[in-house]
Amino acid sequence: MKAAEGIRVDEVSMAYGSSKILDGVSLSIGKGSVITMVGPNGCGKTTLLKIINNLLKPDRGRVFVEGREVNSMPAHRLARIMGYVPQGHKISFPFKVRDVVITGRMPYIPAFSSPKREDLEKTEQALVLTGISGLADQSYTQISGGERQLVMIARAMAQQPSVLLLDEPTSYLDFKNQILTLKMIKEISRSRKVTVIMTLHDPNHALMFSDEVVLLRKLNGSRAGNVIAFGPPHEAITPKNIQAAYGVEVEIAEVKGRKLLLPL
Amino acid sequence: MGGLRLSRLFFNRRIWLTAFALLLPLPAFLVSMNIGTYPVSGPELAEIIFSRLMGHDLRLPQVYDTVVFNIRLPRILLAMLVGAALSISGATLQGIFRNPLVSPFILGLSSGAAFGAALAMSVFPWMPLQMGAFSFSLLAVGSAYLMARRKGEVPVISLVLAGVVVSSVFGALLAIIQFAVDARSLQSIVYWNMGTLSTASWSKVDLAAPWVLVGCLILIALRWRLNVLALGEEEARSVGMNLELYKFVFIVTATLVASAVVSVAGIIGLVGLIVPHMVRMVFGPDHRILIPLSLTVGASFLVLVDDVARAAFSFEVPVGIITTLLGAPVFIYLLRATRAGGWE
Numbered sequence: 001m002k003a004a005e006g007i008r009v010d011e012v013s014m015a016y017g018s019s020k021i022l023d024g025v026s027l028s029i030g031k032g033s034v035i036t037m038v039g040p041n042g043c044g045k046t047t048l049l050k051i052i053n054n055l056l057k058p059d060r061g062r063v064f065v066e067g068r069e070v071n072s073m074p075a076h077r078l079a080r081i082m083g084y085v086p087q088g089h090k091i092s093f094p095f096k097v098r099d100v101v102i103t104g105r106m107p108y109i110p111a112f113s114s115p116k117r118e119d120l121e122k123t124e125q126a127l128v129l130t131g132i133s134g135l136a137d138q139s140y141t142q143i144s145g146g147e148r149q150l151v152m153i154a155r156a157m158a159q160q161p162s163v164l165l166l167d168e169p170t171s172y173l174d175f176k177n178q179i180l181t182l183k184m185i186k187e188i189s190r191s192r193k194v195t196v197i198m199t200l201h202d203p204n205h206a207l208m209f210s211d212e213v214v215l216l217r218k219l220n221g222s223r224a225g226n227v228i229a230f231g232p233p234h235e236a237i238t239p240k241n242i243q244a245a246y247g248v249e250v251e252i253a254e255v256k257g258r259k260l261l262l263p264l
Numbered sequence: 265m266g267g268l269r270l271s272r273l274f275f276n277r278r279i280w281l282t283a284f285a286l287l288l289p290l291p292a293f294l295v296s297m298n299i300g301t302y303p304v305s306g307p308e309l310a311e312i313i314f315s316r317l318m319g320h321d322l323r324l325p326q327v328y329d330t331v332v333f334n335i336r337l338p339r340i341l342l343a344m345l346v347g348a349a350l351s352i353s354g355a356t357l358q359g360i361f362r363n364p365l366v367s368p369f370i371l372g373l374s375s376g377a378a379f380g381a382a383l384a385m386s387v388f389p390w391m392p393l394q395m396g397a398f399s400f401s402l403l404a405v406g407s408a409y410l411m412a413r414r415k416g417e418v419p420v421i422s423l424v425l426a427g428v429v430v431s432s433v434f435g436a437l438l439a440i441i442q443f444a445v446d447a448r449s450l451q452s453i454v455y456w457n458m459g460t461l462s463t464a465s466w467s468k469v470d471l472a473a474p475w476v477l478v479g480c481l482i483l484i485a486l487r488w489r490l491n492v493l494a495l496g497e498e499e500a501r502s503v504g505m506n507l508e509l510y511k512f513v514f515i516v517t518a519t520l521v522a523s524a525v526v527s528v529a530g531i532i533g534l535v536g537l538i539v540p541h542m543v544r545m546v547f548g549p550d551h552r553i554l555i556p557l558s559l560t561v562g563a564s565f566l567v568l569v570d571d572v573a574r575a576a577f578s579f580e581v582p583v584g585i586i587t588t589l590l591g592a593p594v595f596i597y598l599l600r601a602t603r604a605g606g607w608e
Contacts, residue, residue: 079504093549
C-alpha cells in the first residue's frame, strides 16, 4: 500500500450487453503521478476512464478517490476533485473560448447563480496555465483541433482538480501538437501536484511521458483479466507484454539512453 | 481612470446595442398603441391612463378610453406575452438540444395543442378551449419525454424522435376530428391553427401571464446553466451538473411557458425559431445574454408583426401566417448556413 494513495480501482467489471469489456480490474494509483493506459481498440481503456469519473457505472466493483467512493459523492463534490477531458470535442454554437473554460467553474457556482469575479480569475489562471490566454476571445468553433484540446484541458483545470483524466488527448493532433500537449500535461501534473490518468494510442508516448503504465488487453471470450501489466514504463512495456496486448512483435531500441518501441 | 473607463463604456457599440435590444419593447409598445383606426399618441395614452387611475374626466372623446382599455391594450400586451414566451422557450430548447433549428414545438407541443383545441371546439363543448389546448400540449410533450426516457436518462436524439412520433400521432387524431365535424367547426379549427391575436382580451392575458412571468424568471435565473448544457451531455456531467434534473427543469419550464401562450393565441409559427437565432447572430451564443434578449426582442418582434397583421391590409390577416411567411426564408437561410442544422 502506497503512502499517499490517490485512486483505488477495486475489482471493476463491465459489460456492454453480452460482450465483456472489463473484468476484475484493480489498480492503486499514487497521488501526483502520471498514469497512462494503453492497449488495443476495444480493450476498455476509455470505459475504465469513464468509470473512474463516475460517467459510467460498472456492473461490479468500486472506485475510490481520496478514500471516498466516487458514486457515493454528490456530482459537484466529485467535480471539484476530478477534471475530465473528453476525446475530440465538438460544439454547435460558436461560444468564446473563455465562456467554454468558465463552465469548469460549475461545481463552485450555486444553482440560481452565474460566474462571479473569483470564477473569472480562476478561468484566466487556467487560460494562462495552458498557454491560451491569447485565444480567450476567439470562437471555439474557429480554432484548431490542437487548440480545442487545450481549451478543454483549461476547462478541466478551472475545476481546480487534484485528478485530471484525459481520453486520448493526442488522437486528433499532428506530430508537433501531440508532443507539446503531452509535455504540458506532464508539466501541469508536476507543478500543480495533479494526478493524471490518460488513455493513449501510442505505447511510445507512454514510455516517454508516464510514471506508470497500465497495459490492457481486449477480453476475448473467457480469458479473465484485462490488466497485463501495471508498473513503471520500462517494466510494463516489454516485447512480451506488447505481444500479449496487441499481438504485434516488437523490439526495444535504446537511443541516447531512452527506450523506443520498434515493430519488427 | 474612472473617467476613461466611463468614456470607453460610452463608446462601446456592443453595450449600446444590448441596451437597445433590452429596451426595445418600450418603443414597440408606443408605436403599436399609435397604430389603428383611433391612433393614440404617447401623451394621449398617458392622459387616458392617468384619468382612469385618478377618476378624472377625460378631455378626449370617451371612445378613446374604450379603445385603449378594451381593445388595444389587451391585444398589445398579449402579443408581447406570446412573442416573449415563444422566443425564450425556443432559445432554451435550442440550448438543450444543442441545435439552432429547434423550435418550442419540437416535442409535439403544437400538435397536442391543436388536437386539444379541436376536441374542445367540436367534441366536448363543455371544455374551455384554452384548457383543452393547454392540457393536451402538456400531454404531448410529457409523453414524448417519457417515451425517450430509458434507465433514468433522456438522450437528446431519442427526444427528437419521440417528438416526431408524438406530433404525427396527434396530427392523425386531429385529422379524425376534422374529418368528422361539420363545416363550421372545421372552419374554426383551421382558423385556430393559424394562430391569431385578434381575439385578444384581458381574460386571455390573465390566463397566460402568470405562467409566462414565473417561467421567464426561472429561465433567466438558471440561464448560465444552459451554457454548460450546450457543450454536450458528457461534458456537462463531468463538471458536476445533475444533467437529467436540469434537462427536466428546462424542458418543463420552456413547455409550460409556450403552452400557456399557444392555448390563448393558437399556433404562431417560427417566432420561437427565428428570434433566438437573430439574437444569437448579433450577440453571440452566451445564454447569459441570449435568454433575456430573446425575451425582449421576441416581445417587440411579435407586437410589431401584429401591427402589420391588423393594419397593413383592409382586412385582418392571422398573425401566424405573417410570422410564417417572414420566418420561412430565414429558416432556409439558417438551414443552409449551418450545414444541415448542425446535428452532430
